[in-house]
Amino acid sequence: MKDSEARSGTALTQAPQFPRRLNTGPAWFWFLLPAGVITLVFFFAPVIITLVISATNMSTITGLTRWEWVGFGNYERLLSLPQTVRRFWITLRYVLFTLVFFNVGMALLIALITTHIPRQLGTFFRAVWLLPRITPVVAYVFMWQIMAAAPPHGVITSNILEPLGGPTGNLLPANAFLFIVLVNGFIGASFGMIIFTSAIESIRQDIMVASLVDGASKLQRIRYIILPQIRWPLLFVTTYQTLSLLTSYEQILVLTGGRWGTEVWALWAFNVGLDDYYGFFQYGLGAAIAAVLVIMGILFALLYMRYFRFNELLHEPRIDVL
Amino acid sequence: MIKRDALLKPLPLVSIAILSIPIFVGYLWVFMRTFTTRMYGMSPVGELTLRNWTFIVTDPLLWHLTLNTFVLAMGLTVGIVLVSCSAAYPLSRMSFPGRKGFLALTLVLHAFPSVVLLIAIFVVLNYLSRVPLIGRGLPLIGGVGYNTLGGVILVSIAFLLPLGVWLMKGFFDNISWDLERAALIDGCSRFRTWRQILVPQIRPGIAALGIFAFMHGWSSFIIPYTFMVDQQTAVISTYLNLLASGEQLMDYGVVSAVALFQLVPILAFYVFTQKYLLTIFGGGMKGGT
Amino acid sequence: MKMELVNLSKKFGDVYAVKNVSLAAEDGELVALLGPSGCGKTTTLLSIAGVYRPTEGEILFNGLCVNKMQPKERDIGMVFQSYALYPHMNAYQNIVFSLVLRKRPKDEMERAAKRVSEMLGIGHLLKRKAAELSGGQQQRVALARALIKEPKLLLFDEPLSNLDARLRLSMREEIKRLQVQLGITSIYVTHDQVEAMTMADRVAVMHDGELLAYVPPEELHERPRTEFIATFIGSPSMNLADVTVDNTGGSAHAVLKNGVSVKIPKERLPRMPQRGNAVRLGIRPEDVSVVAERSADVQARVTFVESLGRENLVVCDVGGQRIQCLTGPGQKPPLDSTVGLKLDMSRAHYFDPESQVSLLWEN
Numbered sequence: 001m002k003d004s005e006a007r008s009g010t011a012l013t014q015a016p017q018f019p020r021r022l023n024t025g026p027a028w029f030w031f032l033l034p035a036g037v038i039t040l041v042f043f044f045a046p047v048i049i050t051l052v053i054s055a056t057n058m059s060t061i062t063g064l065t066r067w068e069w070v071g072f073g074n075y076e077r078l079l080s081l082p083q084t085v086r087r088f089w090i091t092l093r094y095v096l097f098t099l100v101f102f103n104v105g106m107a108l109l110i111a112l113i114t115t116h117i118p119r120q121l122g123t124f125f126r127a128v129w130l131l132p133r134i135t136p137v138v139a140y141v142f143m144w145q146i147m148a149a150a151p152p153h154g155v156i157t158s159n160i161l162e163p164l165g166g167p168t169g170n171l172l173p174a175n176a177f178l179f180i181v182l183v184n185g186f187i188g189a190s191f192g193m194i195i196f197t198s199a200i201e202s203i204r205q206d207i208m209v210a211s212l213v214d215g216a217s218k219l220q221r222i223r224y225i226i227l228p229q230i231r232w233p234l235l236f237v238t239t240y241q242t243l244s245l246l247t248s249y250e251q252i253l254v255l256t257g258g259r260w261g262t263e264v265w266a267l268w269a270f271n272v273g274l275d276d277y278y279g280f281f282q283y284g285l286g287a288a289i290a291a292v293l294v295i296m297g298i299l300f301a302l303l304y305m306r307y308f309r310f311n312e313l314l315h316e317p318r319i320d321v322l
Numbered sequence: 323m324i325k326r327d328a329l330l331k332p333l334p335l336v337s338i339a340i341l342s343i344p345i346f347v348g349y350l351w352v353f354m355r356t357f358t359t360r361m362y363g364m365s366p367v368g369e370l371t372l373r374n375w376t377f378i379v380t381d382p383l384l385w386h387l388t389l390n391t392f393v394l395a396m397g398l399t400v401g402i403v404l405v406s407c408s409a410a411y412p413l414s415r416m417s418f419p420g421r422k423g424f425l426a427l428t429l430v431l432h433a434f435p436s437v438v439l440l441i442a443i444f445v446v447l448n449y450l451s452r453v454p455l456i457g458r459g460l461p462l463i464g465g466v467g468y469n470t471l472g473g474v475i476l477v478s479i480a481f482l483l484p485l486g487v488w489l490m491k492g493f494f495d496n497i498s499w500d501l502e503r504a505a506l507i508d509g510c511s512r513f514r515t516w517r518q519i520l521v522p523q524i525r526p527g528i529a530a531l532g533i534f535a536f537m538h539g540w541s542s543f544i545i546p547y548t549f550m551v552d553q554q555t556a557v558i559s560t561y562l563n564l565l566a567s568g569e570q571l572m573d574y575g576v577v578s579a580v581a582l583f584q585l586v587p588i589l590a591f592y593v594f595t596q597k598y599l600l601t602i603f604g605g606g607m608k609g610g611t
Numbered sequence: 612m613k614m615e616l617v618n619l620s621k622k623f624g625d626v627y628a629v630k631n632v633s634l635a636a637e638d639g640e641l642v643a644l645l646g647p648s649g650c651g652k653t654t655t656l657l658s659i660a661g662v663y664r665p666t667e668g669e670i671l672f673n674g675l676c677v678n679k680m681q682p683k684e685r686d687i688g689m690v691f692q693s694y695a696l697y698p699h700m701n702a703y704q705n706i707v708f709s710l711v712l713r714k715r716p717k718d719e720m721e722r723a724a725k726r727v728s729e730m731l732g733i734g735h736l737l738k739r740k741a742a743e744l745s746g747g748q749q750q751r752v753a754l755a756r757a758l759i760k761e762p763k764l765l766l767f768d769e770p771l772s773n774l775d776a777r778l779r780l781s782m783r784e785e786i787k788r789l790q791v792q793l794g795i796t797s798i799y800v801t802h803d804q805v806e807a808m809t810m811a812d813r814v815a816v817m818h819d820g821e822l823l824a825y826v827p828p829e830e831l832h833e834r835p836r837t838e839f840i841a842t843f844i845g846s847p848s849m850n851l852a853d854v855t856v857d858n859t860g861g862s863a864h865a866v867l868k869n870g871v872s873v874k875i876p877k878e879r880l881p882r883m884p885q886r887g888n889a890v891r892l893g894i895r896p897e898d899v900s901v902v903a904e905r906s907a908d909v910q911a912r913v914t915f916v917e918s919l920g921r922e923n924l925v926v927c928d929v930g931g932q933r934i935q936c937l938t939g940p941g942q943k944p945p946l947d948s949t950v951g952l953k954l955d956m957s958r959a960h961y962f963d964p965e966s967q968v969s970l971l972w973e974n
Contacts, residue, residue: 247435
């Protein structure tokens with residue numbers, strides 16, 4: 001590289017190669033295109049379509065072509081239906097019970113226990129509690145159907161109730177509400193469990209030790225150190241899971257299909273719009289029922305924007321090249 | 323005092339063991355039932371048998387459904403990884419107008435209850451079916467419209483996309499800026515930097531998202547159940563649902579075997595990939611905690 | 612290649628990271644950008660690299676504006692503080708990556724890699740991944756990666772600050788040797804004044820995004836133009852004391868707050884500030900000596916003594932004014948004792964207390 005002088009001497013003649021630029025548009029556009037199209041087609045359009053369909057009488061009879069506008073007709077029908085109030089209360093009870101006892105309560109309990117027993121056992125039990133979430137829903141619900149089944153097959157009936165002389169027969173119809181709470185609860189607990197566990201484990205170790213040195217018992221430490229420290233995750237899980245429960249119906253659909261007083265709002269929309277037993281799908285009415293949840297979803301989602309402390313998550317890019 | 327402490331010490335362990343009983347019992351029952359002819363509660367009655375297993379593995383329909391399920395899971399995995407990785411890169415590392423808006427949108431959709439949109443998506447897929455070429459008649463996935471595997475894959479990708487983009491963005495955020503600068507100075511375009519320098523750095527993230535997506539696709543029920551009406555194109559989940567809620571008396575042994583057949587790959591997967599998966603369940607919510 | 616910055620500014624949001632910086636690096640020169648962290652020196656460097664787009668001003672390579680050029684079009688090599696080796700490639704792949712992107716033939720790549728790796732003594736490490744190399748080795752690979760394209764301009768972003776003290780010293784020499792040997796114009800960002808002073812042909816001192824001085828290293832130390840530079844350069848840093856200049860009756864004196872006055876040699880007499888005769892006197896610790904009380908300029912009380920090995924740092928109190936001085940190894944006065952201090956006023960500096968500009972040296 002002794003020719004450096006010569007090189008810099010000729011540099012002037014080399015330098016003015018102005019960047020040739022193919023007219024392909026900025027890179028970010030192409031990177032975002034697939035996600036953008038999918039978002040447009042499967043989120044934006046459906047939200048609008050839901051609202052539009054809810055103003056029509058579209059059903060399997062009218063098909064997708066011969067429908068008519070009914071304005072707020074579907075919503076008025078909703079208000080006049082006697083089921084509406086019943087569905088509303090069922091949904092509310094279902095969300096409340098599952099949330100309190102499992103998605104938050106059980107989740108917190110398991111997170112606390114698994115962080116207070118030997119590490120490997122804690123990991124093991126958390127893995128066990130994650131199982132329901134990763135198990136295919138039909139297989140999972142099938143297990144619960146077995147639990148509830150009539151003797152001699154059912155586990156609860158033949159192993160617990162029969163020896164005690166309790167009621168026998170399939171438990172599901174009579175206790176359907178209890179079972180939808182249990183089925184959803186055992187899945188729902190794991191979400192909070194993981195968030196809480198990581199929150200507890202990220203509490204500074206010196207504080208944890210200091211509190212014990214100060215003479216707190218383990219229970220007092222939970223009360224005065226841990227719970228105040230995970231206040232924010234608690235709030236987050238509560239709100240997030242409220243929305244999830246409001247709009248989830250997969251497990252209920254498989255377990256009862258909505259029979260025996262378990263047709264929650266979201267399932268109702270599904271059943272009316274897409275899963276009628278006799279094949280009479282009322283898209284219009286179903287969309288109106290769903291629209292109520294869509295609106296709620298949007299409101300909740302906006303709420304998260306505040307909770308998530310969005311601006312803190314935003315790092316300014318430190319490269320200007322496009 | 324000492325005695326009370328000694329009694330209290332095993333309390334947490336005992337209580338969590340008791341709380342977990344329903345889970346253990348459920349899985350144990352299914353496992354045992356596949357190898358017996360009959361079970362009363364938790365006790366096997368009659369002899370041990372492989373009849374349930376031989377019955378299902380010799381059923382050509384099940385293998386066809388397994389292929390479908392696999393295609394669905396793989397399609398979802400590949401699709402979500404590609405789309406998320408590509409979208410997350412500019413969101414994490416480029417400045418352009420609307421970046422903030424797009425990020426906010428991703429976050430909102432993350433919390434958005436997409437399942438309530440199924441009626442509208444039914445209309446969209448119906449429309450897509452009428453698009454020539456891609457709507458119907460593609461090999462393997464059938465197309466991207468209503469009642470095709472491709473359509474189901476596409477909807478599944480859409481539903482998982484906010485999580486995927488957000489997760490991948492987190493991984494991109496953690497790459498050092500100097501690394502990317504070095505690549506740019508060495509002569510890479512930003513596209514090339516992404517492909518050759520950055521994507522190799524986020525392999526753990528890709529693995530986590532991929533594993534999660536595969537498990538998700540393998541177990542997914544509601545989307546195939548809603549949008550695939552033929553049994554020919556259905557997947558194991560919908561088939562299992564058909565068996566388990568059939569009008570005729572159900573054969574618990576066969577249902578258990580099918581359930582386990584679907585469950586085993588997932589469980590094996592889960593055992594080996596648990597560590598990664600925990601990052602995703604927690605990581606997708608990062609910033610929230 | 613000659614590199615010029617003309618009124619370069621870079622804003623992030625509403626904040627100026629770099630403000631109106633103009634300087635020129637002549638062909639083959641090594642220019643150090645020196646300043647505390649957050650002073651805008653790295654932003655300047657990254658603007659030269661093309662990673663950042665200047666908000667205002669121009670960057671000229673041999674008189675040609677490169678503002679709109681992509682980094683890859685600028686023909687530059689860069690060495691980063693974190694080395695920024697591609698973790699999934701081995702050392703060889705790292706070094707030749709830029710040639711791969713330019714689709715050079717394989718044998719040419721191998722020859723070039725052989726040449727630079729021998730130059731840097733890393734020929735035996737080429738098959739290792741970045742993680743399997745020590746910090747010093749990574750730094751050499753990073754240097755090789757920057758040199759292999761025979762760039763017209765080399766950029767260094769605090770390349771030595773992640774190395775341990777001994778390695779830093781030898782790498783410093785080596786980088787300087789290579790730079791001189793190859794004659795490549797270089798810009799070297801550092802917060803370490805010793806690095807800047809020993810390596811650079813000229814030093815650009817930056818503070819809060821502004822360029823305070825752009826001079827050869829000796830001048831920076833001997834003729835500081837502002838109070839900031841005077842205190843920033845040199846360790847331990849320069850003593851400052853508010854004094855008034857008494858220029859009555861033939862000879863000039865600097866009068867300290869407690870009334871003690873010290874004679875100012877004629878050839879070192881400062882200009883007077885616009886208002887009044889209050890100035891700030893600056894004197895480096897090495898220009899203050901502990902002497903017998905008879906021949907002393909001022910009496911001082913020792914408040915702190917620290918052994919620096921070869922010399923001692925003695926901190927004194929002169930009527931509420933803190934003065935540091937360096938003494939020889941044998942000279943270690945006890946705490947709280949009273950000592951005499953002699954100030955070498957022929958090496959003193961004076962600054963305007965308001966504008967903080969030197970009253971001795973023209974800007």
